[in-house]
Amino acid sequence: MVRVTLSTGASAWMVTRYADARRVVSDQRRFSSRAAVDGPIPPPPPEAGFPPPRPGFFSTYDPREHARVRRMLNAEFGARRVRALRPRIEALADEHVDAMRRSGPPADLVADFALPIPAALFFELLGVPAPDRERLRRSVDTLLDFTPRPLDQAAAFAELDEYMGAFVTRRRRDPGDDLVGRLISSYGQDLSDAEVAGIAxxxxxxxxxxxAGTIALGVLLLLRHPGQAASLRDGSADVDRAVEELLRYLSVVSFGKVFTAEEDVTVGGRDIRAGEYVLCSLPSANRDADLGPGTDRFDITREPSPHLAFGHGARYCLGAELARMELRVCVPRLLRRFPTLRLDAPFEKLRFTPMNAAYGLESLPVSW
Structure with missing residues (x-):
């Protein structure tokens, strides 16, 4: 465990071992999510206390309220709903592959495949009309970028709040059969418009x-391991096992949340004082020797491990099964449709996104 300085200037403890990270991530009582110090906005000074959570941003709620909202959303991201979405994911993947083939090589796999498929799927789930999606994507991109740009990020938050507020007002009059509509129909008496907008x-x-980051990085990783790519392409590899290895090895969410210690606590032999910030390096934790031998190697035949790419316990990612399904469909499908897919730029020239909430690539030039 080491001391680090966040992009906001705040000092924090970084937990790097698997067992310690699992403990911190799952312990809502001792490690609170209230302080939004992981984003671009500097935290308040300790003497100022924490502001109340933004309505609907349930990751910052206390454990009881967090569990209340999670219960409302569980069915929307459960196995049954995700299975029902598979045909739509397949159709989106085919649509984008066909467009790439029509336009011919080269292509940017981020802009042409890895990003638009999960983005389109999620906007459809929420019920956001197609003409509004690009505008919202720009706001989301700004807020996921941890490079401090206070004016731009404040404007992006304001635009997201304004749009979602109006969107929920319309849905309250005519709920419709989308996630927001179903949330209003089922729990509208228990949730204010502001809370529904915040949840969305x-x-x-x-x-x-x-x-999107995992798809793009996963394809790049497989192109650099052609034998493993071939086994996914010809169907000899276990797709579920390959997906788990991509998730573990890449761990595109580098640390998830920055937590605040609610009391004095010892982690990994270090004393953490109440009020200090703590984050977990998920890539480091997911390559800990505790998870098995050779965890620094990428191996899609590896026995799946209880990795922390989606968090753990009450903080386990709500959309984990949806993400898994998108990876199961998109990555093998792309490899099969483009059997000669190859990188169309020197690896050393690729630009990554280390200051983003989700690690990824700015672009991925490919040819076939």
Whole structure:
């Protein structure tokens, strides 16, 4: 465990071992999510206390309220709903592959495949009309970028709040059969418009960038391991096992949340004082030797481990099964449709996104 300085200037403890990270992530009582110090906005000074949570941003709620909202949303992201979405995911993947083939090589796999599929799916789930999606994507991109740009980020938050507020007002009059409509129909008496809008905004912020990053980085990783790519392409590899290895090895959410210690506590032999910030390096934790031998190697035949790419316990990612389904469909489908897919730029020239909430690539030039 080491001391680090966040992009906001705040000092924090970084937990790097698997067992310690699992403990911190799952312990809502000792490690609170109230302080939004992981984003671009500097935290308040300790003496100022924490502001109340933004309505609907349930990741910052206390454990009881967090569980209340999660119960409302569980069915929307459960196995049954995700299975029902598979045909739509397949159709989106085919649509984008066909468009790439029509336009011919080269292509940018981020802009042409990895990003638009999960983004379109998530906007459809929420019920956001197609003409509004690009505008919202720009706001989300700004807020997921941890490079401090206070004016731009404040404007993006304001635009997201304004849009979602109006969107929920319309849905309250005519709920419709989408996630927001079903939330209003089922729990509208228990949730204010502001809370429904906040839930939708948080889901949008968490909903597609991580999957897009994993698809793009996963394809790049497989192109650099052609034998493993071939086994996925010809069907000899276990797709579920390959997906778990992509999730573990890439861990595109580098640390998830920055937590605040609610009391003095010892983690990994270090004393953490109440009020200090703590984050967990998920890529480091997911390569800990505790998870098995050779965890620094990428191996799609590896026995799946209880990795922390989606968090753990009450903080386990709500959309984990949806992300898994998108990876199961998109990655093998792309490899099969483009059997000669190859990188169309030197690896050293690729630009990554280390200051983003979800690690990924700015672009991925490919040819076939």
């Amino acid at each position: 905004a948080q889901l949008l912020l968490a909903g597609y960038a991580t999957t």
